[in-house]
Amino acid sequence: xxxxxxxxxxxxxxxxxxxxxxxxxxxxxxxxxxxxxxxxxxxxxxxxxxxxxxxxxxxxxxxxxxxxxxxxxxxxxxxxxxxxxxxxxxxxxxxxxxxxxxxxxxxxxxxxxxxxxxxxxxxxxxxxxxx
Numbered sequence: 001x002x003x004x005x006x007x008x009x010x011x012x013x014x015x016x017x018x019x020x021x022x023x024x025x026x027x028x029x030x031x032x033x034x035x036x037x038x039x040x041x042x043x044x045x046x047x048x049x050x051x052x053x054x055x056x057x058x059x060x061x062x063x064x065x066x067x068x069x070x071x072x073x074x075x076x077x078x079x080x081x082x083x084x085x086x087x088x089x090x091x092x093x094x095x096x097x098x099x100x101x102x103x104x105x106x107x108x109x110x111x112x113x114x115x116x117x118x119x120x121x122x123x124x125x126x127x128x129x130x131x
Contacts, residue, residue: 010048064089
């Protein structure tokens, strides 16, 4: 499997998680799960994008800054989009642990923000790479 094929597979998996898990958790008012799954969507989409670009990615949860730096080298993407992706990746990676371990009870507004942020990232990645 090529890097491009593997990257597309990761992006498609992110899309499936978004459509099934995030939507279902939101419907069931499981707001912590919405936050966790949204973080997973963003991480997978960005790692898929890095694979398509031909870069290895570290085994960490926040890679928005790495993606932004590498994307600038290889594809035309607006700085505002990259900045927003970095901010989303950071916020969701910081909330991942507390949402997973129920250290924080996330609200409906938090969940809606996480869902919207994940939607933004996956749509932008798909647009950039024509997936």
